[in-house]
Amino acid sequence: MPVMNMVQALNTALREEMERDDSVVVLGEDVGRRGGVFLVTEGLIDIFGEERVIDTPLTELGIVGFAIGMALNGLRPVAEIQFIDFVYEAFDQIVSNAAKIRFRTGGMYNVPLVIRSPCCGGIKGGMHHSQSPESYFIHTAGLYTVMPSGPYDAKGLLKSSIRLDDPVIFLEPKSIYRTVKEEVPEEDYTIELGKAKKVLEGGDVTVVTWGAMVHMVKSAAGLLKDKLGAEIEVIDLRTLFPFDKDMIVESLEKTGRLVVVHEAPKTLGLGAEIAAFIAEHHPELLYGPIIRVTGYDTPFPLAHEKLYMPNIARLYLAVKKVLEY
Amino acid sequence: MSLLGRVDIDPEKLERATGLYRIIDEEGRVVGEFPDIGDEVLRDLLHYMIRARVLDEWLLRLQRMGKVAIHAPNKGQEAIVGAVYPLRPEDWVFPSYRDLGVYLVRGMTEEEILDRALYNRDDPLRGSDFAIYGHRKYNMIPTPVPVGNQIPHAVGAAYAMKYRGLDTITMVMFGDGATSRGDFHAGLNFAGVFKTPTVFVCENNQWAISVPLKRQTRAPTIAFRALSYGVDSIRVDGNDVVAMYKTAIDAITQARRGEPFFIEMVTYRLGSHTTADDPSRYRSEEEVKRMERYEPLRRLRKYMEEHGYLREGEYDEIYKMYYDHVEKAAREALEKPPLPEDVFFENVYGDKIWVLELEKEEFYESLGIMKELGLEVE
Ligand SMILES: Cc1ncc(C[n+]2csc(CCOP(=O)(O)OP(=O)(O)O)c2C)c(N)n1
Ligand SMILES: [Mg+2]
Numbered sequence: 287m288p289v290m291n292m293v294q295a296l297n298t299a300l301r302e303e304m305e306r307d308d309s310v311v312v313l314g315e316d317v318g319r320r321g322g323v324f325l326v327t328e329g330l331i332d333i334f335g336e337e338r339v340i341d342t343p344l345t346e347l348g349i350v351g352f353a354i355g356m357a358l359n360g361l362r363p364v365a366e367i368q369f370i371d372f373v374y375e376a377f378d379q380i381v382s383n384a385a386k387i388r389f390r391t392g393g394m395y396n397v398p399l400v401i402r403s404p405c406c407g408g409i410k411g412g413m414h415h416s417q418s419p420e421s422y423f424i425h426t427a428g429l430y431t432v433m434p435s436g437p438y439d440a441k442g443l444l445k446s447s448i449r450l451d452d453p454v455i456f457l458e459p460k461s462i463y464r465t466v467k468e469e470v471p472e473e474d475y476t477i478e479l480g481k482a483k484k485v486l487e488g489g490d491v492t493v494v495t496w497g498a499m500v501h502m503v504k505s506a507a508g509l510l511k512d513k514l515g516a517e518i519e520v521i522d523l524r525t526l527f528p529f530d531k532d533m534i535v536e537s538l539e540k541t542g543r544l545v546v547v548h549e550a551p552k553t554l555g556l557g558a559e560i561a562a563f564i565a566e567h568h569p570e571l572l573y574g575p576i577i578r579v580t581g582y583d584t585p586f587p588l589a590h591e592k593l594y595m596p597n598i599a600r601l602y603l604a605v606k607k608v609l610e611y
Numbered sequence: 612m613s614l615l616g617r618v619d620i621d622p623e624k625l626e627r628a629t630g631l632y633r634i635i636d637e638e639g640r641v642v643g644e645f646p647d648i649g650d651e652v653l654r655d656l657l658h659y660m661i662r663a664r665v666l667d668e669w670l671l672r673l674q675r676m677g678k679v680a681i682h683a684p685n686k687g688q689e690a691i692v693g694a695v696y697p698l699r700p701e702d703w704v705f706p707s708y709r710d711l712g713v714y715l716v717r718g719m720t721e722e723e724i725l726d727r728a729l730y731n732r733d734d735p736l737r738g739s740d741f742a743i744y745g746h747r748k749y750n751m752i753p754t755p756v757p758v759g760n761q762i763p764h765a766v767g768a769a770y771a772m773k774y775r776g777l778d779t780i781t782m783v784m785f786g787d788g789a790t791s792r793g794d795f796h797a798g799l800n801f802a803g804v805f806k807t808p809t810v811f812v813c814e815n816n817q818w819a820i821s822v823p824l825k826r827q828t829r830a831p832t833i834a835f836r837a838l839s840y841g842v843d844s845i846r847v848d849g850n851d852v853v854a855m856y857k858t859a860i861d862a863i864t865q866a867r868r869g870e871p872f873f874i875e876m877v878t879y880r881l882g883s884h885t886t887a888d889d890p891s892r893y894r895s896e897e898e899v900k901r902m903e904r905y906e907p908l909r910r911l912r913k914y915m916e917e918h919g920y921l922r923e924g925e926y927d928e929i930y931k932m933y934y935d936h937v938e939k940a941a942r943e944a945l946e947k948p949p950l951p952e953d954v955f956f957e958n959v960y961g962d963k964i965w966v967l968e969l970e971k972e973e974f975y976e977s978l979g980i981m982k983e984l985g986l987e988v989e
Contacts, residue, residue, distance in 0.1 A: 320821035344788035411741075414755070414756035582955070582970045583959075584956060588738050593978075602984065603973075
């Protein structure tokens, strides 16, 4: 089995889906000759030509609006937003149209659109190349939101997203585009949307996380065991909406303690929704408070980004707190 | 205007929007009416352009050393200094991220630019973002990184000037790619409708990363598009600093009378898009080689040498003087300590907000734990 990084896995998924289905097209800024600024679409233009791998004018609202039109009329566009921080011009198109056309038309029309985009921090990208805005999309009825944490999942989740008949916001943590490598099957496979993955077994504290934070959390497991005697169970959510409540509940039945880790700011981050869901439906499972380790409620800074982002020290404090309660 | 009558366009306006205004050609020859600008101004323009070129080189070097996060090379676009030079200090400038010459003309020093680029303790923007420069004391607003966002801001600020009875104007810079954004449309449209004292300068360097101009618009020129918003425009050889300067004087005069004006500066980006880019993927070396002949400093130097403004060897002396200056400034800027660790809690709101106060406490606690456990996070 070939070993790939996430860029290669995503590139493979796009190529295979385009080979499989003529209606799949790719569009965005610099996705053609340049192959995307992170090279996720590298080489596709040579295989599929300019009509299917489209370098667009520089307007996110144009890209998304145009892609919605394509999706209404038989195509399956995969639109790239160069950095998710630049999606806001397209917000009206996403929120008022991609997400709502099925509802508005009484189910007569649907929008099989994937908007894929690099997200999150960790590459000294400053305030406009580092954001984790998943909550805006999760908050909007009609959208799926997905964020893989590694190459294997990236390929399978992107394929499922392209085959889905509803719009998907597909967020790719750019800091792990090339750092995480794993075996990725050459054959076709998909990963069901809405299903999380247990990446570490443990009996003391459930840590729910996603994206690049999965790796930060896993790397802390040894320290937490040594210093606090705690074995953490780590759940990689993968699909952020609709999230896999069953896996979280099942884990809590064992641990009774929950920490949620995400890069997005704390206020109204997905951690708030997960905490509220457990508090509302399964308070009996909890021994203590649910703690969130998140980005702070400030813009993402250029200076000291590693201190801004959730890190091992902050996770340590959270786990200690839930254990000591 | 009668509803069913025809509407005429002033052919002169059309001519200006589709022609190419130039004074000094690529070989330093005078091909247009040379304005009476004075030796002082000519030397100033030369010095600003050289300073921009030297600083550009240094920022590239510092980026390669891992000290600067990302730099957007300026080489080839230094004639932008001609556009800002005739402004008054009280006028407002909304520059782009590739405008070292603009920052310098507005009064920012090399030292200040380096503190910003290295986001050290003296960074006036407090480590907010990379490749953005500006300062309130220079009436220069640091650019938003989302391309084109600053365009409507310049229009609104100009409206406020008019509203407040000031005789100042605003000037805004942006690239050819930015003309595809909604911000461009809204900005130009509002300027036309509300007749704001705004000068737009589109630095058309032919590329938006890998996307060539013909992928941004099928309109014959960008200046032609401005006309369609009722904003007078001109297409200028943007590698000819004298033409840029002369154009700006006229544009600024018109803006001060309360009419917006649009300058399409036709230029070429000789470097990569940013230090994170690899242009060999989308454009040929030959194209760049061919365009080097047209770059703005080469021709100004030729003109000035041939007309006795520069003696032999003087250009190199000036260059070296600024080079040495920046070398020293860079060394000093690198020695300064970083910004405080809690800097990102500043300037989120004007007031104290309990959410941030609480988070700040948690933050300090985490710094303590890092020390206690010997964790290296940064
Ligand atoms: C809204 C938005 N989309 C995408 C980007 C990424 N990006 C940065 S610069 C750039 C190209 C800009 O081209 P142009 O306006 O011609 O300016 P130039 O860089 O050539 O000076 C792109 C696509 C961005 N910064 N903002
Ligand atoms: Mg450009």
